[in-house]
Amino acid sequence: MVMKRLFIVLVAVLALRVSAQSPLGSGLSPTSLVERLWKEATEGELLTPDGWNRASRFFVHHDTFAENSVLRVVSNNWGIEHSSVHNDSAEVVLEYWEAGTVDASLRYTPPTKTDFYKNAVVYHLILAPTHWTMFKSDGKVITGKEERTGPDEWQIKEPTGLPWTTVNTAVRYVLEKREKSKDPVIRKNADETLARLLKLH
Numbered sequence: 001m002v003m004k005r006l007f008i009v010l011v012a013v014l015a016l017r018v019s020a021q022s023p024l025g026s027g028l029s030p031t032s033l034v035e036r037l038w039k040e041a042t043e044g045e046l047l048t049p050d051g052w053n054r055a056s057r058f059f060v061h062h063d064t065f066a067e068n069s070v071l072r073v074v075s076n077n078w079g080i081e082h083s084s085v086h087n088d089s090a091e092v093v094l095e096y097w098e099a100g101t102v103d104a105s106l107r108y109t110p111p112t113k114t115d116f117y118k119n120a121v122v123y124h125l126i127l128a129p130t131h132w133t134m135f136k137s138d139g140k141v142i143t144g145k146e147e148r149t150g151p152d153e154w155q156i157k158e159p160t161g162l163p164w165t166t167v168n169t170a171v172r173y174v175l176e177k178r179e180k181s182k183d184p185v186i187r188k189n190a191d192e193t194l195a196r197l198l199k200l201h
Contacts, residue, residue: 030123035080038094044169044172044173090154091123097118098119099170100196106186106190124158128153130153171197178190
């Protein structure tokens with residue numbers, strides 16, 4: 001009888017925990033949402049207008065894609081260090097290390113030197129109504145958001161920031177841009193950037 005009561009209490013606790021982590025209909029807990037965002041970044045999704053705009057579902061507010069934006073490069077290895085949920089808000093801490101930036105001319109800039117081995121980003125999430133993103137006819141520019149009927153979902157409060165991807169994907173990105181360019185300066189920049197990035201593997 002005691003074991004049966006203990007089992008019922010355990011099931012109830014687990015049910016409450018699942019409910020707090022992943023509200024009915026959201027499909028993603030705060031941790032899973034941040035991991036999904038970074039997985040898409042790793043796959044290069046944030047380097048195209050379509051992929052960038054699709055990522056708007058993860059954010060309360062989403063920045064417009066900038067064609068000539070600086071690209072942040074981060075480590076191939078990253079992971080969730082800590083997460084917590086309290087009612088309708090959550091915090092997720094993700095660890096990685098900065099690997100520099102690549103600008104529109106394919107010039108590489110190394111990260112600022114620090115005494116820390118790793119970097120961390122803290123995401124604050126809230127439960128907010130589901131929404132979709134409205135685009136202009138070219139499909140690239142965000143014109144606004146509208147709420148639709150449906151359950152609340154976990155969404156990130158922080159701004160989207162610069163597009164980012166990992167070292168391996170940045171190498172592929174620079175190679176593709178180099179092949180498409182006929183500008184000797186850009187091709188030279190690309191060669192130098194590739195040499196720097198390949199050392200970070």
